[in-house]
Amino acid sequence: MPEMPDLPKVEEFAGPIYMALILLEIFLITGKRAKGLYETRDASVSVAMGLGSAVVPLLVGGAFLAGIYAILFWFYQFAPFKWEFTIWAFLACFLLDDLRYYWSHRFSHTIRWGWANHVIHHSSQHYNLSTALRQPWFSFTTGLFVLKIPLVLLGFHPAMIAFAGSVNLLYQFFIHTETVGRLHPWIEAVFNTPSHHRVHHGRNPRYLDANYAGVLIIWDRLFGTFVPENDSEPVRYGIIKSLGTFNPLRVATHEYLAIGQDMTRRGLTLKQRLAYVFAPPGWSHDGSRKGSRALKAEFVKKHPELAGQPGLPSLDIESGQMADATSSLGAGEITRNTSPVQGTNS
Amino acid sequence: MTAFQLLVVFSVFSISLMAFILHRLGQSSGHIFDNEAAAISAFLEEFPDSAVDEVALSVDQRTAMMTLANEPCLGLVRAMGKFTLARKLAPEDIRASHLRDTELRLALKDFADPSFSIKFQSEELTRRWSGYLNRQEEPKTNA
DSSP: OOOOOOOOOHHHHHHHHHHHHHHHHHHHHHTTSSOOOOOHHHHHHHHHHHHHHHHHHHHHOHHHHHHHHHHHHHHHTTOSSOOOSOHHHHHHHHHHHHHHHHHHHHHHHHSHHHHHHHHHHHOOSOOSHHHHHOOOSOGGGSOGGGGGHHHHHTTOOHHHHHHHHHHHHHHHHTTSOSSOOOOOHHHHHHBOOHHHHHHHTBOSGGGTTOOOOSSBTHHHHHHTOOOOOOTTSOOOBSOSSOOOOOOHHHHHHHHHHHHHHHHTOTTOOHHHHHHHHHSSTTOBTTSOOOOHHHHHHHHHHHOGGGTTSTTSOOHHHHHHHHHHHHHHHTSBOOOTTOOSSSOOOO | OOHHHHHHHHHHHHHHHHHHHHHHTTTTSOOOOSSHHHHHHHHHHHOTTOOEEEEEEOTTSSEEEEEETTOSSEEEEEEETTEEEEEEEOGGGEEEEEEETTEEEEEESOTTSOEEEEEOSSHHHHHHHHHHHTTSSOOOOOO
8 A cells, every 4th residue: 555645635725715715806897907897796605615615514414424435445355466656646646537527527417316416516606716615515325426436446545535536626616717717729629618517507409418527628628519600609507497596405405306206206117216317307208398409409500500519419319319318218418508397497 | 423423414504605695696586577578577587478468566576476368377486596496376376365455375286396485565466366366256358
């Protein structure tokens, strides 16, 4: 077992940096020196959600967290080679953990159980540095920690993986802003930037299900989910069915409640009940709801001249895609950003 | 003081400070609809296939209700921070409604949108829209 150094605790020094930069952004925006919008209640809820994301897991998820680390350490013993804590090992770990983050994030958008947790982060219509702190409270329940097991089996110490994850989240704080336009083309080509991440928070049809990257945008380019920001179509942030509350408890739990309501409906088969939990967000047994694919297809029907552009299907394959999506579960398809409670509102 | 307690104290202080600064800088006002046309435009942005017949803007210009052509529900648009939120409301979406003078308060069944109130220009207008909502009165329609 390699000797473990005292790794910096990112969360301990990050708080003051976050707050200083949020205040700076507020002054720049209200002084008309930068683009962006703040609103008192929205920003307060965002930061309160950040506090909740730190406190709730410790208060109610301590056993879960301990269990997760116990499982990771259990797998670690089977690693044929164990990396020492060197800078090269950390860089390798960081790179692979960023790939892990891409898939974890993508699953959080395409599996409703994950979305119920992650929707918190997308629930504001505002997009500024405070939005970065609007973090989920129940990440320990998603089960997506299993994606860390391959890294552990490759010989990376669980503490090194946790540290890489912390640095990844620290980086992502800085890209939740409208104050920065586009960076140098080389940076935009390789890294996740404010421009790329604005797209990820968009609810315009063309921007749905795009740009899942943590630090490196290359994963989106590699796996076909990259969509560039289009200057002719400003990003509308948030989720398709916007929340009508600033209550942090409602923000944190509304999608879990919706899952509970859906899966306990009368007359459903077991498969349908399970699909309400694990199918893409917004799936419904009767096909009555619309999701990102349907919304994109609908948009393209109204704007055929835009078909085939990044983030939008082409007209000729649209019907085939829809057929595939609906046949797998026997009903309507839907992906992110659609509230399953009352179907679509768009 | 433990690191956990420090985090909580720091966060509460930060939220309070940020909220105070934002409020003092005038960022608490939220969205205001300039007129009825602006409210309709905000609603149609979310529901582009709908057609609005009649609209009533609240006194504070932050909420508007509208009747929709050929649809058995009412349109609602209201301020949510600096942005807007649009809904289609049918009687079955409403848990309870309370009418007082010129104000109509609604408790909704949607957990993520539990309640709102709208103050109309007159008691007559308030009663009329409450009637529309409960389908006690048929909306005027141009369709």
